[in-house]
Amino acid sequence: MQFHRTLLYTLVAAPLALVSCNNDKADDALASSTLEVRLTDAPGDFRAVVLDVQKIEIHLKEEGNPDGWRLLPFKAQPINVLEYVNGRSALLVSSDFDPGTLKEIRLVLGPDSYVTGRDGQRYDLKTPSGQSSGIKLKLDKKNLYQQRDNYQLLLDFDVAKSIVERGNWKPGNDKKERYLLKPVIRVVAQDIRGGLRGTVTPAAALPQVLAIRSSITPADTFSTTADVAGAFQLGALPSGTYRVEFFPTATALAGQTGYKQVIRTGITVTNDQLTDIGSTPLQ
Structure with missing residues (x-):
């Protein structure tokens, strides 16, 4: 077929x-x-x-x-x-x-x-x-x-x-x-050249990462997943203010503190710039 x-x-x-x-x-x-x-x-x-x-x-x-x-x-x-x-x-x-x-x-x-x-x-x-x-x-x-x-x-x-x-x-x-x-x-x-990047700890949480442009209605949502080193990057984002949400897809090992969902607000993305939001702990 x-x-x-x-x-x-x-x-x-x-x-x-x-x-x-x-x-x-x-x-x-x-x-x-x-x-x-x-x-x-x-x-x-x-x-x-x-x-x-x-x-x-x-x-x-x-x-x-x-x-x-x-x-x-x-x-x-x-x-x-x-x-x-x-x-x-x-x-x-x-x-x-x-x-x-x-x-x-x-x-x-x-x-x-x-x-x-x-x-x-x-x-x-x-x-x-x-x-x-x-x-x-x-x-x-x-x-x-x-x-x-x-x-x-x-x-x-x-x-x-x-x-x-x-x-x-x-x-x-x-x-x-x-x-x-x-x-x-x-x-x-590609004239839309804003973006954001960062890392998560621990990398083993392997979270899905959502960037939600909250400065418009209805909001735009863009997604990616952190890699095995805990790094993530989203490109081609329109300028605006974003809420970034992290959803772990893995479970912590027995005896370790569990992974948690995290929301970060007030992230500004500007055209022609890559915004680095640094490290986000998920424990």
């Missing part, structure tokens, strides 16, 4: 299959921008999440116009999105791009996407019917009019929200039927 779906901070970019497209005319080269598409991840409770990325397309005309799609230069390949967390991103595309209005992006997956669970088992990722054409992500009509500019889009893939376990699945059932892929993806233009 073949199924397609769609799925982008600019630190430690691991170049996957980088392909450039050059214009033939000098005048066109002078007028064009460079478009980069990057992928980052808010992790989930898996050892690996591998997406079988087949192609990436952008839409340049009015919504619903089937002639508006343009295929970007990208070599089909599997990508383990859990390798791109805490400020790291994968560079998927770097291509000349004529100035204009970019309205949608679509990333199409092939049939070989899968997750590796904490149990070490491989589980195929299924997708609900009706998505054979891929998932289209709105870009709020981002304009690319500046000449000789490097324009970046970040696809922020939320693993924890995107992979759903079937309610009726039980151990012993077909492993191919356990998980559905229902992508939750935030599309961010």
